Amino acid sequence: MTTSTDxxxxxxxxxxxxxxxxxxxxSIAQAADFPFLQQMLESALAGTGKMMRPAIALLAGxxxxxxxxxxxxxxxxxxxLHTATLVHDDVxxxxxxxxxxxxxxxxxxxxxSVMLGDYMFAHAADFIxxxxxxxxxxxxxxxLMTMAKGELTQDITVFEYSEDVTRYxxxxxxxxxxxxxxxAEGGAMVAGATAEQVEAMRVYGLRLxxxxxxxxxxxDFTGDPAVxxxxxxxxxxxxxxxxxxxxxxxxxxxDNPIKKAFDGIRQKSNFDRAxxxxxxxxxxxxxxxxxxxxxxxxxxxxxxxPTGEIRDTLNGxxxxxxxxxx
Amino acid sequence: MTTSTDxxxxxxxxxxxxxxxxxxxxSIAQAADFPFLQQMLESALAGTGKMMRPAIALLAGxxxxxxxxxxxxxxxxxxxLHTATLVHDDVxxxxxxxxxxxxxxxxxxxxxSVMLGDYMFAHAADFIxxxxxxxxxxxxxxxLMTMAKGELTQDITVFEYSEDVTRYxxxxxxxxxxxxxxxAEGGAMVAGATAEQVEAMRVYGLRLxxxxxxxxxxxDFTGDPAVxxxxxxxxxxxxxxxxxxxxxxxxxxxDNPIKKAFDGIRQKSNFDRAxxxxxxxxxxxxxxxxxxxxxxxxxxxxxxxPTGEIRDTLNGxxxxxxxxxx
Numbered sequence: 001m002t003t004s005t006d007x008x009x010x011x012x013x014x015x016x017x018x019x020x021x022x023x024x025x026x027s028i029a030q031a032a033d034f035p036f037l038q039q040m041l042e043s044a045l046a047g048t049g050k051m052m053r054p055a056i057a058l059l060a061g062x063x064x065x066x067x068x069x070x071x072x073x074x075x076x077x078x079x080x081l082h083t084a085t086l087v088h089d090d091v092x093x094x095x096x097x098x099x100x101x102x103x104x105x106x107x108x109x110x111x112x113s114v115m116l117g118d119y120m121f122a123h124a125a126d127f128i129x130x131x132x133x134x135x136x137x138x139x140x141x142x143x144l145m146t147m148a149k150g151e152l153t154q155d156i157t158v159f160e161y162s163e164d165v166t167r168y169x170x171x172x173x174x175x176x177x178x179x180x181x182x183x184a185e186g187g188a189m190v191a192g193a194t195a196e197q198v199e200a201m202r203v204y205g206l207r208l209x210x211x212x213x214x215x216x217x218x219x220d221f222t223g224d225p226a227v228x229x230x231x232x233x234x235x236x237x238x239x240x241x242x243x244x245x246x247x248x249x250x251x252x253x254x255d256n257p258i259k260k261a262f263d264g265i266r267q268k269s270n271f272d273r274a275x276x277x278x279x280x281x282x283x284x285x286x287x288x289x290x291x292x293x294x295x296x297x298x299x300x301x302x303x304x305x306p307t308g309e310i311r312d313t314l315n316g317x318x319x320x321x322x323x324x325x326x
Numbered sequence: 327m328t329t330s331t332d333x334x335x336x337x338x339x340x341x342x343x344x345x346x347x348x349x350x351x352x353s354i355a356q357a358a359d360f361p362f363l364q365q366m367l368e369s370a371l372a373g374t375g376k377m378m379r380p381a382i383a384l385l386a387g388x389x390x391x392x393x394x395x396x397x398x399x400x401x402x403x404x405x406x407l408h409t410a411t412l413v414h415d416d417v418x419x420x421x422x423x424x425x426x427x428x429x430x431x432x433x434x435x436x437x438x439s440v441m442l443g444d445y446m447f448a449h450a451a452d453f454i455x456x457x458x459x460x461x462x463x464x465x466x467x468x469x470l471m472t473m474a475k476g477e478l479t480q481d482i483t484v485f486e487y488s489e490d491v492t493r494y495x496x497x498x499x500x501x502x503x504x505x506x507x508x509x510a511e512g513g514a515m516v517a518g519a520t521a522e523q524v525e526a527m528r529v530y531g532l533r534l535x536x537x538x539x540x541x542x543x544x545x546d547f548t549g550d551p552a553v554x555x556x557x558x559x560x561x562x563x564x565x566x567x568x569x570x571x572x573x574x575x576x577x578x579x580x581d582n583p584i585k586k587a588f589d590g591i592r593q594k595s596n597f598d599r600a601x602x603x604x605x606x607x608x609x610x611x612x613x614x615x616x617x618x619x620x621x622x623x624x625x626x627x628x629x630x631x632p633t634g635e636i637r638d639t640l641n642g643x644x645x646x647x648x649x650x651x652x
Contacts, residue, residue: 032475034475034478034479036478037475037478088440088441088444091436091437091440092436092437092440092441093437110417110418110436111417111418111419112478114414114417114418114440115414115418115474115477115478117440117444118414118443118447118470118473118474118477119471119474119475119478121444121447121470121474122467122468122470122471122473122474123467123471125451125463125466125467125470126464126467126468126471128463128467129460129463129464129467130464131460132460133460134455134457134458134459134460134463137451137454137455137460137463138452138455138456140451141448141449141451141452141454141455142448142452144444144447144448144451145445145448145449145452147444147448148441148444148445148447148448149358149360149363149445151441151444152360152362152363152438152441152442152445153360
């Protein structure tokens with residue numbers, strides 16, 4: 001991988017170290033001694049995207065001794081944990097495609113995909129052990145718990161419209177933000193940063209992750225389906241209420257097409273009306289304001305970090321998360 | 327749990343510490359802050375059986391500083407990892423019952439069971455981190471990889487009759503023996519036993535686990551269906567060749583009912599004939615001889631352990647594994 005101008009602008013002083021993280025992740029496919037597993041891993045790992053979580057881990061690692069022999073496995077573990085979760089999520093949701101690409105369960109079946117995810121979890125555990133820091137291992141184990149619990153909550157609330165904002169936030173913390181927080185906290189821990197900085201990075205990562213997921217949920221309504229690789233309002237049509245839909249439910253408790261769609265025979269006309277009204281009702285702006293608020297909290301946490309290139313880059317990530325269009 | 331005479335006879339000096347392991351495992355259900363998860367955990371953990379893996383971990387822990395604050399989490403992690411694997415296996419195999427009890431996927435569905443297994447893996451990781459020993463964490467991560475890979479191999483060889491004994495052994499090492507080995511190795515590591523003893527315990531556990539699984543696979547043919555909670559020959563009927571079936575294929579390469587059953591329309595009459603002939607052909611005795619051979623190798627590994635109660639108990643476990651009837 002050559003480091004693109006975009007990556008360099010976004011991740012600043014750690015951009016040139018991300019290829020090493022990517023190679024470490026890819027190495028698990030090459031190491032697989034059995035062709036079917038290798039093929040599945042290559043397919044599942046091909047989707048590795050912007051590497052934002054590993055970049056955060058490395059940036060946090062700059063707050064102390066920047067030891068890549070420990071930080072690269074940490075960053076690889078974060079990304080692999082994220083990817084493994086997606087593999088299991090797609091099994092759970094019977095999803096055929098993610099960002100326009102076929103999912104492992106679509107390609108290889110559910111059974112093989114459950115095991116593929118387990119194998120990736122195992123490698124993530126192996127990488128995390130390479131940090132040689134049991135405190136970091138514990139933080140990761142806790143995050144995995146939070147993530148599994150978050151998924152469980154999501155699953156049992158499908159097609160349930162009583163969801164409120166607090167429950168939504170709990171859910172996206174489990175699904176996304178906890179791992180952002182762990183990437184940031186873990187990187188600072190491995191680097192031997194001060195306790196105050198470790199905690200500041202945890203809060204920064206958690207808040208940034210919440211903002212990231214809210215924007216993701218907004219883009220599910222407003223994004224270009226061709227770029228997103230999914231139709232507008234796909235979460236809602238799958239029975240999941242995200243922030244825009246929850247705010248819209250609160251704004252319009254009566255004659256609400258979501259209630260009708262979730263209660264009844266799930267008529268397409270009700271979903272279409274709901275999506276249209278969500279786009280027109282101002283709840284998208286309201287959701288964006290909430291995302292910005294968490295972005296500001298992420299910035300506030302950075303007060304504990306010395307001014308300079310690292311803090312500027314972390315601040316820049318907040319802008320990027322709030323401004324991204326896909 | 328009161329310690330029964332059987333448990334005391336079997337596990338000797340560590341029998342009285344097993345309730346603490348069991349309580350630690352059960353505590354994760356009590357700690358779950360959300361009723362559906364709690365209910366699933368209680369159901370999945372109710373099946374915790376003879377606790378042989380935790381007992382091996384504790385016995386190995388007697389070879390050095392017997393520190394229960396580290397050994398109990400280790401033993402709990404081993405058992406939880408085993409149970410989590412069963413949860414995912416039952417999803418993968420679409421199994422409705424295990425030992426006569428409904429499986430989590432039968433009770434709660436596949437999606438929830440994938441997440442339940444993930445949550446249990448996460449807790450197992452948390453317990454293992456409590457040993458505060460990154461060497462032990464790495465051994466566990468490697469075992470998880472071996473286990474996931476073993477499951478994958480099993481899945482892709484279903485209804486394939488070219489399997490030979492070497493591949494079978496690889497598969498049962500992944501499925502069962504690696505975790506027995508890790509329980510023994512991990513216990514000795516946590517106790518700070520000598521490198522020679524750690525290695526001896528790893529070999530002991532691995533060989534004992536192989537013997538255990540071969541006997542399990544024999545009992546699938548010879549066991550009382552009422553006690554086993556499954557019909558005789560259920561592995562074969564599910565398309566999995568175990569040692570007795572593999573030896574029978576080798577003995578009778580032509581006019582073989584397994585070939586016919588696996589190739590064709592899977593006629594019940596072919597399975598019935600195969601099971602009958604396996605029981606009558608001497609391959610059960612031959613399989614038992616193989617199990618005994620691994621049992622002897624487990625005993626041989628114990629030469630590196632001082633004579634006394636621990637070694638006697640570990641030797642007794644070999645007898646038990648070879649003589650058990652269910």
